[in-house]
Amino acid sequence: MPWIDACATDDIETEDLIRFDHDGRTFAIYRSPDDEFFCTDGLCTHEQVHLADGLVMDYEIECPKHNATFDYRTGEAKRAPACVNLNTYPVRTEGGRVLIEV
Amino acid sequence: MTGIVIVGAGECGTRAALSAREAGFEGAITLFGQEGGMPYERPPLSKSDAGAVVRRAICTEDTLDKAGIEYRQNIAVTAISPETSRLSLSDGSDASYTRLLLATGASPRLLDCIGSEHAQVLRSYEDARAIFSKAVTGKSAVIIGAGLIGLELAASLRKLGMSACVLELGPRALGRAVPEILANRLVLRHRAEGVNFRFNCQIDAIASDHILLAGGECLPADLIIAAIGVTPETELARQAGLDCNNGICVDDQLRSSAPDIFAAGDCAALRRPDGTIQRFETWRNARDQGDLAGRNLAGAEARFSALPWFWSDQYDLGLQVVGDVSGAPSARRTISPDNDILFWLDADGRLIGAAGLGTGRSAAKDIALAERLIEAGVSSSSEVLSDCTHNLKFLLKCAKAA
Numbered sequence: 001m002p003w004i005d006a007c008a009t010d011d012i013e014t015e016d017l018i019r020f021d022h023d024g025r026t027f028a029i030y031r032s033p034d035d036e037f038f039c040t041d042g043l044c045t046h047e048q049v050h051l052a053d054g055l056v057m058d059y060e061i062e063c064p065k066h067n068a069t070f071d072y073r074t075g076e077a078k079r080a081p082a083c084v085n086l087n088t089y090p091v092r093t094e095g096g097r098v099l100i101e102v
Numbered sequence: 103m104t105g106i107v108i109v110g111a112g113e114c115g116t117r118a119a120l121s122a123r124e125a126g127f128e129g130a131i132t133l134f135g136q137e138g139g140m141p142y143e144r145p146p147l148s149k150s151d152a153g154a155v156v157r158r159a160i161c162t163e164d165t166l167d168k169a170g171i172e173y174r175q176n177i178a179v180t181a182i183s184p185e186t187s188r189l190s191l192s193d194g195s196d197a198s199y200t201r202l203l204l205a206t207g208a209s210p211r212l213l214d215c216i217g218s219e220h221a222q223v224l225r226s227y228e229d230a231r232a233i234f235s236k237a238v239t240g241k242s243a244v245i246i247g248a249g250l251i252g253l254e255l256a257a258s259l260r261k262l263g264m265s266a267c268v269l270e271l272g273p274r275a276l277g278r279a280v281p282e283i284l285a286n287r288l289v290l291r292h293r294a295e296g297v298n299f300r301f302n303c304q305i306d307a308i309a310s311d312h313i314l315l316a317g318g319e320c321l322p323a324d325l326i327i328a329a330i331g332v333t334p335e336t337e338l339a340r341q342a343g344l345d346c347n348n349g350i351c352v353d354d355q356l357r358s359s360a361p362d363i364f365a366a367g368d369c370a371a372l373r374r375p376d377g378t379i380q381r382f383e384t385w386r387n388a389r390d391q392g393d394l395a396g397r398n399l400a401g402a403e404a405r406f407s408a409l410p411w412f413w414s415d416q417y418d419l420g421l422q423v424v425g426d427v428s429g430a431p432s433a434r435r436t437i438s439p440d441n442d443i444l445f446w447l448d449a450d451g452r453l454i455g456a457a458g459l460g461t462g463r464s465a466a467k468d469i470a471l472a473e474r475l476i477e478a479g480v481s482s483s484s485e486v487l488s489d490c491t492h493n494l495k496f497l498l499k500c501a502k503a504a
Contacts, residue, residue: 015495047158053463055470064466065413067386080117080389081143083161 019052045084107199111135114367114392115205121396147230182342208332208368217308221328239263241324248275252329366391425455433487
């Protein structure tokens with residue numbers, strides 16, 4: 001799998017996320033409260049709503065539509081209505097850039 | 103059959119069944135549904151896209167199997183005997199329970215005028231199919247009731263090329279649940295999309311192809327829909343002698359007046375500590391009360407305290423409301439020209455409610471934060487809340503650190 005240069009580390013605020021689209025797919029890239037970076041699929045597994053408008057609190061992302069929550073580090077679905085986990089992807093940072101392997 | 107029995111396989115009943123198992127209950131769990139097919143979500147029914155009605159399952163058959171939940175579809179529970187803990191079923195058989203949950207939901211209110219049977223109502227998947235099968239470009243729809251379901255249907259039918267006219271008995275749209283400022287913005291948008299509104303409008307009679315208004319005017323219509331609210335399904339509970347008052351009365355553990363019988367979701371009238379009674383008709387309440395009822399059926403003694411929360415989608419606008427939004431708002435935060443968040447403070451300056459309307463999900467993050475601020479009992483001021491430079495997450499972090 002190739003590593004894709006997704007954004008600058010400064011593009012994402014601490015404890016927040018951005019949307020990243022690549023090659024017909026859409027992802028969510030997160031910056032945790034301790035400034036680690038993570039990447040999951042962009043759409044909630046419940047109703048295919050993009051998570052980019054959702055709220056990041058600690059290590060969870062809440063879907064903006066029905067408040068399903070996921071642990072964005074593992075993709076684990078934590079609260080109904082979502083029962084299917086999010087796919088996660090490896091992330092590394094290099095020279096102020098965020099790279100994802102998708 | 104003993105163990106947990108749940109009457110009603112909507113969002114609430116299905117969630118309760120799964121939640122009871124997740125809470126570690128090891129006995130039998132039986133879920134009765136009057137309709138056929140897998141339990142499904144109702145919110146998509148009013149938001150048909152391109153004329154297709156979406157039947158989104160709440161869970162798969164596999165999920166129910168793995169949880170060891172017996173789902174009995176197309177069966178109605180016709181009577182409950184609390185003295186003997188037995189149920190009568192529509193197929194003539196009976197069943198017993200150790201603990202029972204009534205998640206019977208609500209039914210659409212019917213108009214009480216001549217010809218009211220000509221108005222379609224929306225509650226089930228079959229209702230939605232009946233409505234959208236008549237959604238033909240160029241034909242006319244008249245929707246009675248400017249509530250959330252009425253307006254969502256108006257938006258869906260306009261998108262399909264029907265003309266749409268909304269008749270409302272009251273002086274404005276969404277008078278029951280949505281703050282006037284946001285309701286007016288939604289009505290403006292509907293008007294821009296070509297929807298007609300008539301407020302303070304009284305109906306004399308309905309026929310298959312027209313509506314007769316008080317005053318004598320006749321409105322022709324190819325499709326007539328009544329969306330004038332719902333009545334809680336309390337018949338079973340009433341016959342069983344349970345206390346009912348605009349819903350099945352429950353305490354904050356969702357227990358009814360009979361031992362071992364709980365009620366949750368649209369049908370439950372929750373008695374709050376201050377003695378007031380609240381009944382919620384939202385998808386999220388169905389999920390939250392179902393979740394809690396499931397745990398209590400399994401033996402927990404959890405108390406219900408979740409805030410009211412709902413959303414509505416109309417055209418590309420998303421509305422979200424949390425907490426108590428009655429009366430005039432205390433603050434208005436304009437995030438962009440088409441994204442307003444309103445806040446309500448109580449007399450002590452504590453945040454008690456918030457409502458947002460914006461394009462897509464643009465209001466979602468602020469409403470999610472407002473919900474946490476309300477839960478944390480945070481006080482603020484109109485000045486701070488009106489000012490976009492004051493970050494709501496920062497307020498929450500400060501409150502938690504204090």
